[in-house]
Amino acid sequence: MWLIFKKEFKELLRDKKTIIFMIGLPLLLFPAIFGVAFFFMSTAADEAENKVLKYAIVGEAYxxxxxxxxxxxxxxxxxxSIGGESDYAKLIKNETLDFVLVIPETFNSDVLTSGQHKIQLYLNDAGLNKVVGRVSEIIDEFAHAYQQQAFETLDLSETQQAALLNPIEIEKQNVADEREVWGERLGGALPYFIFILCLQGAMAPAADLGAGEKERGTLETLLISPMDRYKLVLGKFFTISCAGIITALITVSSMAIWGLVLSQGMAVEFVVEIMSMIGIVDFVLIFLMLVPVVAVFASVLLSLSIYARSFKEAQSYMGSLIMVVIFPVIIAMMPGVELKGGWIWVPLTNVALAMKELFKGTMDYFALFGIFTSTAVIAAGLIMFCIHWFNKEKVLFR
Structure with a gap:
């Protein structure tokens, strides 16, 4: 079994495509994608902020x-100038204007007499723009000035002004510590990325070790060897599992390193602070729970690869598997779903919930036994099915 593992892993490392998927893409492409996306988003936001907005005011005399x-x-x-044109939507949609302000006839600075004013703002709010914010900056200055004028007329003190503006204020006292708050916000996304990375990292070697060997005609050579078939399967299985774990670790490490390199000031302090909240034991437990999950992925992928007639057919089967993995992780991210009761035994969802709880620091460590056991049992069952699948000649040579 270990001879098969060493042979397959060496061949895996000699394959340029595998190196690209396992190391090259995580180190360079994924950070580059996030960097380019961030660059275009920040550029678009700057353009929206600095763009000279074309406008018209109806009722400016008021x-x-x-x-x-x-x-x-x-x-x-x-x-x-829009003349007597009253179809503001048409002017905005054909980009003659960015917005139109319509001021009512009753508008004046004495809000105590006239009451609240309503200024209509016509704009196209479908795309990325900051029209509302930039217009509000100017309007809010006048709103504040009219407010102060009314307070002076009423001869109100600052305490009375605050009470009038906000008669009842809720003062929040959060009993959750900072780690729990950030764990709830970020911990749900952690298993989503890790699961997908493990799955994608295992896909290329899985397709090659099953369907790829069929195409190359090397599968027959392995089958006539004196080694038991279950050892052949386990050797390939461990190779695929290692590829998945290595890809996930490299990708996560790469994103963390690039994030620290590209970030500045408070961003670095924030990352360091978040990482310092999580103990070494929790990191180890997250990694250990990932082992049976990767075993599940490797077993399913190897079974599909053995069944497929060609490398291309195997890839098409494996591509649809991503949706199967995403669904239980999305369930774990839904509000109200917690690591209690029956959720401890739901495959993949339980691991995703456990990772979030470990990130938050609120993990019930006794629940880990049930989570690890259930996932390991499923992985073992799938490995047995894979061995059974590999022993069927009609499957191997279909």
């Missing part, structure tokens, strides 16, 4: 001070 404030910032706003 609020000349507001109209003048927009006119005083030509680097941010450009006024466009």
């Amino acid at each position: 609020a000349p001070a507001i109209a003048q404030s927009f006119a005083n910032t030509p680097d941010k706003f450009e006024m466009v």
Whole structure:
């Protein structure tokens, strides 16, 4: 068995495609994808923030001070005359304008007499834009000034003003520590990425060690060897499992390293603070729970590869397996789903919930026995099925 494992693993490392999928992509491509995505998002946000917005004000005579404030910032706003055109939606959709402000006739600074004013803002809010925020910056200045004017008229103290604006204030006292808060926010996404990385890292070698050997005609040579077939299967199984774990570890480490390199100031401190909250024991437990999960993936992938007639057919089967893996992880991310009761025995979902609890520091360690046992039993059953599958000549040579 170990001879088969050493042989397959050496061949795996000699294969350029495998090296690219196991090492090259995690180290370079995935961080590059996130970096490019972040670059375009930040560029688009900067463009939206610095774009000169074309606007029109209907009823500017009722609020000349507001109209003048927009006119005083030509680097941010450009006024466009629309004549008597009343179809504001048409003007905005054909990009003649970015927004239209409609000021009511009753508008004035004495809010105690006139009451609350409602200014209508027409815009296309379907895409990435910051029209509402940039317009609100100017309008809020006047709203605050009118508010202060009303308070002075009523002769209210600062305490009375605060009480009038917010008669009842809820003062939140969070009993959860900082690790639990960030664990709840980030811990749910952790198994999602790790599971997908383990699965994808195992796909290429699994397709090659089963269907690939069929295509190359080397499977027959292995079958006529004096070694028991279950040892052949276990050798291939351990090779696929190692590939999945190595890919996941390299990818996670690569993202962490690139994040530390590219981040600055508070971002680095934040990452260090989050990582320092999690103990070494919790990291070890997360890794140990990953072992039976990878065994499940490796068994299923090897069974599909053995069944497939060709490398291409094996890849098509394995591609659909991603959705099967994503579904139980999404369930673990849903509100109200906790590591209690029957969820301890639900495959993959229980491991995802346990990883989140370990990240939060609220893990019931006795539940780990049930989670690890149930996942290990499923993995063992799938390995036995894979061995049974490999012993069928009609499957091997279909």
